[in-house]
Amino acid sequence: MKILSVVESMGLSQGGPPEVVRNNAKIINKEKIILSIMSLSSINILYLLKCFYKKKNEEKLIKFLQKFDIIHFHSLWSLKVIILSYFARQLAIKYIFVSHGCLDEWSINEGFFKKKLFVIFFLQNAIIKSSGFFFSTKDEYYEAKKNINFPDFFVIPNGSDLMTYNKVKKTNDNKVLKKIIFFGRIHKKKGIEILLEAIGRLPEKFFENFYFEITGPGEYKYIKKIKKIINDNFLSENVKLLDPITRENKIEYLKSADVFILPSYEEGDSIALKEVMALGLPVIISNQCRMPVVQEKGAGVVIETTADNIKKSLIKLESWDFKEMGSIARNIIETYFDNKICSQRLFKIYEDVYTGSHNSSDWIISNK
DSSP states (O other): OEEEEEESOSSGGGOHHHHHHHHHHHHHTTTTOEEEEEEGGGSOHHHHHHTTTOHHHHHHHHHHHTTOSEEEEOOOSOHHHHHHHHHHHHTTOEEEEEOTTTTSHHHHHTTHHHHHHHIIIIIHHHHHTSSOEEESSHHHHHHHTTTOOOOSEEEOOOOBOTTTTTTOOOSOTTOSSEEEEEESOBOGGGTHHHHHHHHHHSOGGGGGTEEEEEEOOBOHHHHHHHHHHHHHTTOTTTEEEEOOOOTTTHHHHHHTOSEEEEOOSSOSSOHHHHHHHHTTOOEEEEGGGOOTHHHHHTSEEEEOSOHHHHHHHHHGGGGOOHHHHHHHHHHHHHHHOBHHHHHHHHHHHHHHHHHTOOOSTTEEOTTO
16 A cells, blocks of 8 residues: 655644654555655645646646545645645545644634635545545544534544654753743744743742753744843843754754743644653643543643642642653553554554554544
8 A cells, every 4th residue: 555645844843743743654654555655845836726727737747646546644634735635536546634833723714714715615625535534632623613514523632752762861960950941833822922931920939950952943023022022021040042963963952951930822733742752751731632541640730821820730749759740641641542553543544544444443533
């Protein structure tokens, strides 16, 4: 079976989707599946449009797509995806979508009218004629269905590659100053601005034991805005805004941290969160991260995103047992989010899509 995973880009700026594809490829390519990757950023939209009226372009695209049994789209808000799904239907090639959190209420409201028109004229038809839709949580589906009708869908969480973090020991366990990190895409939906507001309210005594680092890819204008907030509010002594950490240096960097914080307003199924938990970091996360198990098991706290809630959670760090909570965090990933298990579940979905069956227990019939 040959799968084509279509992503916007495999670059750092795209956040979680490229990492999901990489993790899946590590496992799935060991099965009777060949997984190839197409980056939409490398394809000219004019080339795809010409496929409708230039025979040479059309033949080239058809020849390429016919190599695959299933196309897995990891991008939605793209005319390129609409064109590729159209040609897939003409060739009777099955395809599925995954939302990666881009259908939640917060994301939909960003450019609401433009997205609503895109849904009406393009996306709804492409989705309803697909062979299935992939959500990471049921909550994600319930939120998305407010704006879009779906075919049968399946729910599989994103996994974490435990082998990458296997037997990794944290550095500087006995250091005096503990590091709290935000590690992920620098985007306004991640709650970085309200995090900085909360940090500005902390008592001076807090910084005798803790400091913050913020790192990740993002748009230049927004990163510039975050820098200005830090400087204007005299936070630069206790908050460091770092350049994005490379994939090669990621593990070493995360090992140096003590706490991870993610106060997102909306979150699909955070890869960064699972990476740090796999490394044994306790966490402070918003309820929009959709991981109540963090607080239920004692790996951290889950809060509603307000400056006051963030401040209160940070002050309570003084009483945390970082080692014990970090061990629980690792155990949660091993139990619920091992990439081997999650990828095997996806493998079964691919088999079902290929054969036109619904044997996997992860399927949910859309009219139920």
